[in-house]
Amino acid sequence: MLNWFKKIKQTHYxxxxxxxxxxxxxxxxxxxxxxxxxxxxxxxxLASRIRRDREQIVEDYAQDALLKILxxxxxxxxEAHFTSWAMKIAIYEALADLRRKHWKDVSLNDLSxxxxxxxxxxxxxxxxxxxxxxxxxxxxxxxxxxxxxESLTEKQRAAITSVMVKGLxxxxxxxxxxxxxxxMYKLIYDARVKIKREFEKKGIRPEDFLNEL
Amino acid sequence: MNIMKLSKPxxxxxxxxxxxxxxxxxxxxxxxxxxxxxxDLELAGKSAEEALPLVKHHLDHCMLCREEYEALLEALKxxxxxx
Numbered sequence: 001m002l003n004w005f006k007k008i009k010q011t012h013y014x015x016x017x018x019x020x021x022x023x024x025x026x027x028x029x030x031x032x033x034x035x036x037x038x039x040x041x042x043x044x045x046l047a048s049r050i051r052r053d054r055e056q057i058v059e060d061y062a063q064d065a066l067l068k069i070l071x072x073x074x075x076x077x078x079e080a081h082f083t084s085w086a087m088k089i090a091i092y093e094a095l096a097d098l099r100r101k102h103w104k105d106v107s108l109n110d111l112s113x114x115x116x117x118x119x120x121x122x123x124x125x126x127x128x129x130x131x132x133x134x135x136x137x138x139x140x141x142x143x144x145x146x147x148x149x150e151s152l153t154e155k156q157r158a159a160i161t162s163v164m165v166k167g168l169x170x171x172x173x174x175x176x177x178x179x180x181x182x183x184m185y186k187l188i189y190d191a192r193v194k195i196k197r198e199f200e201k202k203g204i205r206p207e208d209f210l211n212e213l
Numbered sequence: 214m215n216i217m218k219l220s221k222p223x224x225x226x227x228x229x230x231x232x233x234x235x236x237x238x239x240x241x242x243x244x245x246x247x248x249x250x251x252x253d254l255e256l257a258g259k260s261a262e263e264a265l266p267l268v269k270h271h272l273d274h275c276m277l278c279r280e281e282y283e284a285l286l287e288a289l290k291x292x293x294x295x296x
Contacts, residue, residue, distance in 0.1 A: 045284040081249070088245070
């Protein structure tokens with residue numbers, strides 16, 4: 001029988017008990033119980049993302065997460081259930097690893113075009129566009145390209161091009177650009193604010209185009 | 214010349230992201246800080262969106278945080294009966 005079908009006994013620790021039991025030196029039973037909870041949660045949440053050796057991979061993720069949780073236990077703020085907080089860390093770490101593996105072949109080449117000015121963006125569609133639609137698209141595309149060329153910094157342009165246009169994952173792009181995911185979000189946010197302001201100056205309301213797209 | 218093909222759904226996503234940009238957005242680390250509370254509220258049948266609107270807005274626009282939120286929700290649904 002697969003391990004994850006094994007019956008797990010219910011645990012009834014309060015948040016305070018979890019913290020007390022897991023502070024160093026951690027209680028063995030509490031450690032075991034938390035590992036089982038993490039493992040059970042991870043195997044379900046990651047089922048569609050891990051094709052082979054799922055049992056072993058999830059076991060490793062649960063163990064790695066456990067160590068992180070013990071390290072961070074003093075940052076738990078008692079605002080959510082302890083197990084929710086712990087699972088959040090386990091999910092974050094596991095997904096980060098899976099994304100790293102999935103995108104390991106992304107290189108700086110995939111970010112080409114980031115340093116040689118704003119790209120020329122063309123919209124392609126299999127459908128024959130209606131004239132009004134086409135005109136609307138043209139306006140917004142021309143303006144978008146002008147703003148990218150004239151108003152965005154090189155880094156903002158790179159972030160928008162790679163993440164929003166090419167659809168590359170934020171954390172991998174961040175790594176390639178020598179920054180982190182949070183700074184990437186801020187970089188893209190600042191770019192969005194600039195684009196929105198420039199649109200407003202020209203009297204363009206992006207929401208008006210959403211119905212046409 | 215650097216030419217990029219853009220599908221209609223991608224263009225729509227970009228335009229929507231620009232349209233939805235607001236001055237009080239939170240970044241990924243702030244979203245992560247509140248994510249467990251957000252999911253707990255949802256699982257308790259309360260309105261997480263009302264309690265934490267900026268988290269909801271971030272989740273609607275950040276693919277990675279959204280992925281983490283969905284995975285966390287799924288994991289906690291399964292383990293809820295164990296704790």
